[in-house]
Amino acid sequence: MADTIRVTVWNEYRHEKISDEIAAIYPEGIHGAIAAYLRGLPGVEVRTATLDEPEHGLTEQVLSQTDVLTWWGHMAHGEVSEEIVDRVQRRVVLEGMGLICLHSAHFSKPFKRLMGTTCNLRWREIGEKERIWVVEQGHPIAEGLGEYFEIPHTEMYGERFDIPAPDTLVFISWFQGGEVFRSGCCYHRGRGKVFYFRPGHETLPIYHQKEVLQVIGNAVRWAAPVKGPAPTFGNVKPLEDV
Amino acid sequence: MADTIRVTVWNEYRHEKISDEIAAIYPEGIHGAIAAYLRGLPGVEVRTATLDEPEHGLTEQVLSQTDVLTWWGHMAHGEVSEEIVDRVQRRVVLEGMGLICLHSAHFSKPFKRLMGTTCNLRWREIGEKERIWVVEQGHPIAEGLGEYFEIPHTEMYGERFDIPAPDTLVFISWFQGGEVFRSGCCYHRGRGKVFYFRPGHETLPIYHQKEVLQVIGNAVRWAAPVKGPAPTFGNVKPLEDV
Amino acid sequence: MADTIRVTVWNEYRHEKISDEIAAIYPEGIHGAIAAYLRGLPGVEVRTATLDEPEHGLTEQVLSQTDVLTWWGHMAHGEVSEEIVDRVQRRVVLEGMGLICLHSAHFSKPFKRLMGTTCNLRWREIGEKERIWVVEQGHPIAEGLGEYFEIPHTEMYGERFDIPAPDTLVFISWFQGGEVFRSGCCYHRGRGKVFYFRPGHETLPIYHQKEVLQVIGNAVRWAAPVKGPAPTFGNVKPLEDV
Amino acid sequence: MADTIRVTVWNEYRHEKISDEIAAIYPEGIHGAIAAYLRGLPGVEVRTATLDEPEHGLTEQVLSQTDVLTWWGHMAHGEVSEEIVDRVQRRVVLEGMGLICLHSAHFSKPFKRLMGTTCNLRWREIGEKERIWVVEQGHPIAEGLGEYFEIPHTEMYGERFDIPAPDTLVFISWFQGGEVFRSGCCYHRGRGKVFYFRPGHETLPIYHQKEVLQVIGNAVRWAAPVKGPAPTFGNVKPLEDV
Numbered sequence: 001m002a003d004t005i006r007v008t009v010w011n012e013y014r015h016e017k018i019s020d021e022i023a024a025i026y027p028e029g030i031h032g033a034i035a036a037y038l039r040g041l042p043g044v045e046v047r048t049a050t051l052d053e054p055e056h057g058l059t060e061q062v063l064s065q066t067d068v069l070t071w072w073g074h075m076a077h078g079e080v081s082e083e084i085v086d087r088v089q090r091r092v093v094l095e096g097m098g099l100i101c102l103h104s105a106h107f108s109k110p111f112k113r114l115m116g117t118t119c120n121l122r123w124r125e126i127g128e129k130e131r132i133w134v135v136e137q138g139h140p141i142a143e144g145l146g147e148y149f150e151i152p153h154t155e156m157y158g159e160r161f162d163i164p165a166p167d168t169l170v171f172i173s174w175f176q177g178g179e180v181f182r183s184g185c186c187y188h189r190g191r192g193k194v195f196y197f198r199p200g201h202e203t204l205p206i207y208h209q210k211e212v213l214q215v216i217g218n219a220v221r222w223a224a225p226v227k228g229p230a231p232t233f234g235n236v237k238p239l240e241d242v
Numbered sequence: 243m244a245d246t247i248r249v250t251v252w253n254e255y256r257h258e259k260i261s262d263e264i265a266a267i268y269p270e271g272i273h274g275a276i277a278a279y280l281r282g283l284p285g286v287e288v289r290t291a292t293l294d295e296p297e298h299g300l301t302e303q304v305l306s307q308t309d310v311l312t313w314w315g316h317m318a319h320g321e322v323s324e325e326i327v328d329r330v331q332r333r334v335v336l337e338g339m340g341l342i343c344l345h346s347a348h349f350s351k352p353f354k355r356l357m358g359t360t361c362n363l364r365w366r367e368i369g370e371k372e373r374i375w376v377v378e379q380g381h382p383i384a385e386g387l388g389e390y391f392e393i394p395h396t397e398m399y400g401e402r403f404d405i406p407a408p409d410t411l412v413f414i415s416w417f418q419g420g421e422v423f424r425s426g427c428c429y430h431r432g433r434g435k436v437f438y439f440r441p442g443h444e445t446l447p448i449y450h451q452k453e454v455l456q457v458i459g460n461a462v463r464w465a466a467p468v469k470g471p472a473p474t475f476g477n478v479k480p481l482e483d484v
Numbered sequence: 485m486a487d488t489i490r491v492t493v494w495n496e497y498r499h500e501k502i503s504d505e506i507a508a509i510y511p512e513g514i515h516g517a518i519a520a521y522l523r524g525l526p527g528v529e530v531r532t533a534t535l536d537e538p539e540h541g542l543t544e545q546v547l548s549q550t551d552v553l554t555w556w557g558h559m560a561h562g563e564v565s566e567e568i569v570d571r572v573q574r575r576v577v578l579e580g581m582g583l584i585c586l587h588s589a590h591f592s593k594p595f596k597r598l599m600g601t602t603c604n605l606r607w608r609e610i611g612e613k614e615r616i617w618v619v620e621q622g623h624p625i626a627e628g629l630g631e632y633f634e635i636p637h638t639e640m641y642g643e644r645f646d647i648p649a650p651d652t653l654v655f656i657s658w659f660q661g662g663e664v665f666r667s668g669c670c671y672h673r674g675r676g677k678v679f680y681f682r683p684g685h686e687t688l689p690i691y692h693q694k695e696v697l698q699v700i701g702n703a704v705r706w707a708a709p710v711k712g713p714a715p716t717f718g719n720v721k722p723l724e725d726v
Numbered sequence: 727m728a729d730t731i732r733v734t735v736w737n738e739y740r741h742e743k744i745s746d747e748i749a750a751i752y753p754e755g756i757h758g759a760i761a762a763y764l765r766g767l768p769g770v771e772v773r774t775a776t777l778d779e780p781e782h783g784l785t786e787q788v789l790s791q792t793d794v795l796t797w798w799g800h801m802a803h804g805e806v807s808e809e810i811v812d813r814v815q816r817r818v819v820l821e822g823m824g825l826i827c828l829h830s831a832h833f834s835k836p837f838k839r840l841m842g843t844t845c846n847l848r849w850r851e852i853g854e855k856e857r858i859w860v861v862e863q864g865h866p867i868a869e870g871l872g873e874y875f876e877i878p879h880t881e882m883y884g885e886r887f888d889i890p891a892p893d894t895l896v897f898i899s900w901f902q903g904g905e906v907f908r909s910g911c912c913y914h915r916g917r918g919k920v921f922y923f924r925p926g927h928e929t930l931p932i933y934h935q936k937e938v939l940q941v942i943g944n945a946v947r948w949a950a951p952v953k954g955p956a957p958t959f960g961n962v963k964p965l966e967d968v
Contacts, residue, residue: 137644159618160618160631
């Protein structure tokens, strides 16, 4: 665990190129904001990749050098090729890469593939307040947070969130308009780990907020691969002479 | 829960038509053996369906009248059409149908789709002994069993079994040759429930064994749908006037 | 599972005897309100027991004839004798009795004993609104509920609720004042099952509300014991001749 | 997480003083063997404590300076004072200390207190072989292990192990005599984390085995406290002006 963690920050990167309003909030793209924060952490090496690059920037070589992949997408989930989704899934399940899915990436192809459910939810965009409660204080993703933190204006995501029950539920959100949401969800999938984190929106400066970035940083450390052998699958000989 | 549970017992039904040896063990097919047992239970209504029927016997109408689907496949997983897999997944996740995957159905398309992992494992076919330990005695799927039961001769399946950690782990198997296996795995997926149960093999009379059938019967009751509304997804108004 | 479920509804039964206001809401005691509802369910046999009876009404004989025990206490947790707590714990863990702890019973001795944590929480009594969201729709405790239900005026309980993460989390509450709470928590403990359900208060008619009673009824069915042997503990001979 | 982890290795330390055979295997005591290994790890500071010291070596001051406590006991569980058990429980639940319970510490008072069940099991002492399978390869406690490791001669512990289902199950053991066991069990309890690890015995050199020590070292890192506030319990004001 002492080694450098190699992170690839992936972004759909469309909203920022179409909307001046969004570009003003994220002049280097959402990936730029997240990458800038992660670059400030010790022992973390960061690159970025975006949808419109060849192979969405996720070539076999890039993925093979990625310990943790963070994913943000929203308007163009459908344009992500099945081949790249296969590749991401394999890299997580068979080789242990961590995957951190942010906000609207609940509907991204890699997340839906790894969950097996629709990952659908209720939503509302009126800029209401969100209060994120820490319900598992001993989990490393909660390191350094208070009992809760607030996002003053956000898009609401509400239950029923159609996901498998997380292995560990770290955060639950309260929304001013009356909903709750499982906002920080940890999963083991094969040799890899997956974290879903709710906050974030293209028209709001949420990826500039201290606590949100801190959670993403904590999640990167939690999701880093664990050293061990590829599992043996298929036909095997008896281990016992019985 | 007092209503009748409508079960569809699905079988690939190929081995039995090709091999005299297998046909001798399962003269009515593996589905026939399982269906015969379930028909003896009160409050259970049973039909069967097989791969080579139109739409694999799983038309929209059949599925819409199915509360619990049991699945056995082995040599022809690849011939199951993606459209039917989509249909099964939707019926589980959005409408609450139970799905019980038996033995080599660990590699069936519906199970892999709902798990999101490879569902791969180690295996060996030397007819060794399996001892299935009950590790969650209070679970209804263990109703009426002893502390363990044995299958005298079986195909071995061993860890690492590449599945998400079950919501509830009911059984762990011991094998004579040296392996262990998570043999009874319960999952919530959307509104539905999924149970994976390891025992069973085409060349062995395992689906004639009392305890194995009893577990399948218990699982049918556990996996039956729960009455409730389809969840509201998408854009919603505030519930609070704030 | 077809047999009758024998329920003992336990109540501290002090508030109702001291306060006219509370007695007006629960003229037969809180236990009376809950018992009356359960008596209306098919296949359920109900008795009640209260703190001031000899052995708190929970003699060895009563407990040995109890399949599911519901528990409400608040002002006199400390008066429950350790001997009776031992007895309840043993009956759950070793013999499979279900235990349903209601509202302020989060601080009852049997619940704290079975959880191993402080079971402490935040609270506030201003009669605010609670909205209880169903997050695991396929669980039998949610049978027949909508996507959520509301309690118009309630005492608030908020996170961090110091409990072990439930085996299954069925409900999450939203409170008008800004908190969230894990309101429906399922646990296996030994051969038995434990359900914690948040709603209920002595000064509010919450145990007359349809959905609340329905959940308690569902929980009784879910928590009923599963038939099986007492586990073998201690020194054993090898099962294999190896 | 970059800070030093302060470990206290606790040992009952009776067997070693009574039996020459045991003293020959663990000349510095079982605690000495474990402490020697941990002292070789970077960023870990180690002290030891034993039953016969005043306050069992676990004074308020020692515990307040302990990030992770490892516990081995066997013949004298009953001599551990309730006051010290209270202290350990509080330090785990309210302040986040990690607790690692080894082998026969399944029956130690702190473990039973934190689990809420009997923690009983089957056992047999004929020096049979154990094979420990890694079932959650992505968990940090499995770091650096193979797919399984073996203990050539051990005391058997078998299911039904009367514990709450672990939050994460990392290891399952196979025993030559026919049993299985959940051998590596992770729990969140309050702000703290608890790990139960099966291997180890006073008459066998198991705490000199490389993989066993490696797991204990991994568990120390996993169980280290997470920085954050003590939770607010009790009566609170509304967070919202509603």
